[in-house]
Amino acid sequence: MTLPEKVLLLREFIADGDRNGLVGEIAEPHPADAAEALGLLEPEEIARFVEMVGTADALQVFEFLPFETQKEALKHLDRPTLAHLMNTMSPDDRADLVEELDDEFQERLLSLLLRHERENVLRLIKYPDDTAGAHMTTDYAILRPDSDVQTALEQVRLQAATKETIYYIYVVDAARRLQGLVSLRDLIVARRHSRVGDIMSKQVISVKADEDIEDVAKLSSRYDFLAVPVLDDSGRMLGIITFDDLYDVITEEATEDMYHLANLDTDEKIDSPLLRSVKLRLPWLLSNLGTCLVPAYVVSLFSGTIQDAVALASLMLIVASLGGNAGNQSLTVVVRAMALGQINMAQNRRVLTKQVAIGMFNGVIAGLVIACIAFFWFGNPWLGLIVWLALVGNLIIAGLFGAMVPIVLRRLKLDPALGSSIFVTTATDVGGYSIFLSLAVLVLPHLTGTLP
Amino acid sequence: MTLPEKVLLLREFIADGDRNGLVGEIAEPHPADAAEALGLLEPEEIARFVEMVGTADALQVFEFLPFETQKEALKHLDRPTLAHLMNTMSPDDRADLVEELDDEFQERLLSLLLRHERENVLRLIKYPDDTAGAHMTTDYAILRPDSDVQTALEQVRLQAATKETIYYIYVVDAARRLQGLVSLRDLIVARRHSRVGDIMSKQVISVKADEDIEDVAKLSSRYDFLAVPVLDDSGRMLGIITFDDLYDVITEEATEDMYHLANLDTDEKIDSPLLRSVKLRLPWLLSNLGTCLVPAYVVSLFSGTIQDAVALASLMLIVASLGGNAGNQSLTVVVRAMALGQINMAQNRRVLTKQVAIGMFNGVIAGLVIACIAFFWFGNPWLGLIVWLALVGNLIIAGLFGAMVPIVLRRLKLDPALGSSIFVTTATDVGGYSIFLSLAVLVLPHLTGTLP
Known part of the structure; x- marks a missing residue:
């Protein structure tokens, strides 16, 4: 079934009040597919869908919808369904959704939540977007270290329906401090009367809530x-982040x-409205305009x-x-x-030296090629010589800035990629023009009158 | 413990023949960490490590080592350990490793494998690198549809030690044709006497072995x-690919x-040897040199x-x-x-139109800014006018080529990113210089003598 067919089918089932028809579509072949089709319906229809199939089944699909669509659909739900839906959504998705709402609707939703669910939302939405806390769910399975495996399996079974995963189960003490980890695989193969505390891994790798999600x-x-x-900070479990x-x-x-x-704003999507794309790209183009005034000015100094x-x-x-290209090569590699976490601060100097050396070698080789071309094109060996020297110089600048800009940005705790190509290109433009034209001034008597 | 400390500790344990010391380090905190330290030792030491701790424990760490390191270490293993190691490695990692070996060593290793393991390797290494087949493992857990849940759990338990995952279990018929999927979660919560065939999902999303791994x-x-x-092709299971x-x-x-x-070869790594990086980047720089002769030639036509x-x-x-920058924006978005699979072939025309429109709008706005700058800098309104028109024209070219180049490359079944920025920049360079300088020729009487 194609997507448009599926959209029509869902619309029909909703209009006819055919609950069984809808339930049959939810998981075929996967809730993400039903969500793709559902997301193309009107908010009122999505709300009717949720009311008809019931929140438990509807949630499977609902959580795959984009926030924007979820938000609009919520506004058309009847109060009891809305309350039930919000109280049963998985905590991380719910917090992400609530965060997107305007204040008034947020208030209204929070008032529909049971007290502990409300507290859960309020706790989760206070973490900044790029931290571990903002991406964790509080629905994780737990065990006590003194349970035997038989009992533990029974406890996991009871937790299975409501937890995000039961494949990793966290062993905690009475204060929810993390003691160890057992996988469901460990539990399945362990002897029935072993103690959980004896089969768990005790050295569990964990993160803090304010850790960078990357x-x-x-x-x-x-x-x-x-x-x-x-x-x-005291080793108590706050949540888990799943793969x-x-x-x-x-x-x-x-x-x-x-x-x-590429100097793009991350808010731009391939299907952003035209004027939004224009608006998001313009500041970058204008900064580029600002920076390329510098090389343009340098060239104007040599107009004579x-x-x-x-x-x-x-x-x-x-x-x-070529300088711009080489600079971007170094920049991208770094x-x-x-x-990918392949270089740490201590290796900065080595990285820098290597990029400069690559630039020098490539400058020597590519410079020879372009020197020959210049010589045969304009018939002047001096032109060949200065273009060669200028290219070596500019590719050294390319390696230097290509490595240095991201290193400095990271030192300043900024994103190493942010705006970096503008810096690098400005450096190679200014470098390329000024070295080449300065050399030209030195040998000008040998160049004068050279015409293509 | 820091990495150098861990390296020294492992080296000491190996030299002392301290097996218990080594075993204690394997999983603390995780085998990947032990692998990082072990990878810094000599191949002989790694081989001694494997022999000392035994293949079962050693494999946990060994499979995290880079292929290069694995390969060198293998050469120093005694024959029985080598045979045992190769017969117990997970099939996908083993096939990847064997593929990397030179023919002679490959032959030798294959001769050490049990017949069915050898056939397994030979089957896996024939899949091209970028296909599903090359990334799958043949160690997956299976069940029959007519087992009851109680029996199924027992069967999963027996398979747990040797299978890559037991969290998804594939339900197959006698010919290994895939009938359905049960998760271990489904099994745990199901009633003990239910039949697997009744609780499994029947619509399983699967792929063919020659499907693109991306x-x-x-x-x-x-x-x-x-x-x-x-x-x-007949629906029989060949393997699974894990998350x-x-x-x-x-x-x-x-x-x-x-x-x-960024015009880089994917073989380049941040720690590639200097001369290898030089060699890998040079062809790109030389193609860039070739293409930028075109705009340089265009400019030479206007030397008068x-x-x-x-x-x-x-x-x-x-x-x-600015044309280059705008072209790269469109290129990167597309x-x-x-x-990410967000646009299909049918949407090409819409994508193209939108990128051209963005270019036009931004050209109009950024062009106004640069026109004012040109006017105040050189005091000549005609210069302002032609720079404005040229920028609008060039940003349209930028949008057009930024979208068209990846679309055409994809149509030709090539990587849409490959070399694309060279095409786009050449187009915007040629476009920018030729539009601007042609307009200048038209209004030349108004410009003559304009000096910075």
């Missing part, structure tokens, strides 16, 4: 964890770096030289273009290595 | 799967796109005009620079949306 994602992908526990949320973090983090390297040997106007472009 | 990763992150089953391998695919895929956008109004040499840089 670091949690790195940790999880390094260790292949299904979930990571979040603790407070599916970390998938999303890894993807978003990569998008963010790519966008920042260019008038005397106008071939320079063509060749200087090549020096600047930014990506930082994102 | 599509599998998208599927898995869309549906939050722990594992995805791989089937042959941890898909984590790596998502990360590598993002790295690849970023590298391609530039000599008459040398202010053009400065201003043309701004038009080209490439990322393709990677």
Whole structure:
């Protein structure tokens, strides 16, 4: 069934009040597919859907809808369904949703929640977006260390319906301090009368609620964890972050770096409205305009030289273009290595030296090629010589700034990718034009009159 | 304990033959950490480590070592340990390792494998790197549909030690054709005498062995799967791909796109040897050199005009620079949306139109700013006018090529990011210089003598 067919089918079932028809569609082949179709209906229809199939079944699909759609649908739900839905949603998704609402609607929803659920929401929404706390769920399975395996399996079974995962089960003391971890696999293979405390792993890798979520994602992908526990300062469990949320973090983090390297705002989506895209890109273009006034000004200082040997106007472009390209190569390698946790602060100097050396070597080789081209094009060996020297110089600048800009940004605790390509390109433009044109001034008598 | 301390400790334990010391370090806090330290030892030491702690324990750590390190260590293992290690490694990691070996060593290793393990390796290594088949493991848990839950749990328990995951269990018929899926959670909560066939999900989302692994990763992150089953054409199970391998695919895929956008070879790593980095980057710089000869040539055609109004040499840089920046914005948005599966072929025309429109709007606004700057800088309104028009034209070109290049590359079944920024920048450079300088020729009498 195609998506439009599925949309029509759901719409029909909703209009006809055909509950069984709807329930049959929820999980076929997967709730994410039903959500994709449902998300294309009107908010009133989505609300009718939730009321008809009941919150328990509806939630499977509802949690896959975008926040915007969830929000609109909520406004059309009857009060008892709304209350039930909000009280049974998984805590992390619920907190993310509530955070998106305007104050008035937020108030109204909070008033519908049971007291402990309300407190849960209020606790979760206070964590900043990029922290572990903002991505954790409080629905995790727990055990006591002194249970035997038989009892533990029974307890896990009782927790299975309401917990985000039961494959990792956290062993806690009476104060919810984390003592250890057992996987459901461990429990299944253990002898029935073993004690949980004896079979659990005692060294559990955990994070604090204010830890950067990107670091949690790195940790999880390094260790292949299904979930990571979040603790407070006294070692008490606050929640867990599951692998599916970390998938999303890894993807978003990569998008963010790519966008920042291309001077894009992360709020832009491929389907953002036209004027919103225009508005989000404009500040970047204007900053680029500001910075490229510098190389333009540098060139204007040499206008006399260019008038005397106008071939320079063509060749200087090549020096600047290759510099920009080489600078972006170094920048991207360094930014990506930082994102993947492959370089730490202590290695900064080595990284810098290497990028500079790469620039120098490539400058020597590519510079020879372009020197030959310049010589054959304009028939002047001096032009070849200065374009060669200028390219070596500019590719050293490219390596230097390509490595230095992200290193400095990280030192300043900023995103190493943010706006970095503007800095690097400005450096290679200014470097390329000024080195090349300065050298031209030195040998000007040999260049004068050179015309293409 | 810091990494250098851990390295020294392991080295000491190995030299002293202290098996218990080593075993104590394996899982503290996680085998990936022991692997990081072990990877810094000599291959002989790693081999001694494996022999001392025994293959079962050693494998936990060994599978986290880079292939290069595994390969060298294998060469120093005694024959029985080597045979045992290779026969007990997880099939997907083993196949990846064997594939990396030179022919002679590969032969030798294969001869040490039991017949069915050897056939398994030979089957797995024939899948191309970017397919589902190359990333799957054949160690998955299975059940029959007619077992009752009680028996099924017992069978899962027996499979737990050797299977990659027991959290998803695949229900197959006698010919291993996939009938359904039960999660361990389903089994735990089901009534003991229910039949597996009655509680399983019958609509299982699966992939073919030759499917692109990036599509599998998208599927898995869309549906939050722990594992995805791989089937042959007749619906028989070949293996499963687990979430941890898909984590790596998502990360590598993002790295690849970023590298391609910055004209880098994906073989380059932050710690590649200097000369290797030089060699990998040089071809890209030389192609850039080739393409930027075109705008340089265009500029040379206008050398007379530039000599008459040398202010053009400065201003043309701004038009080209902003065009390059805007082109990269469109390119990055489109490439990322393709990677995330957010646009399909049918939407190409809409994507293209929108990017062109964004370019036009931003061209009008940024062009006004630069027109004012040009007017105040050089005191000539005609310069302002032509720089404005040129910027609008060039930002339209930027939107057009930024969207068109990845669309065409995808149509040709090439990576939409590969080399795309070189095409786009060439287009905006040529566009910027030629529009601006052609307009300048038209109004030249009004510009002559304009000097900064």
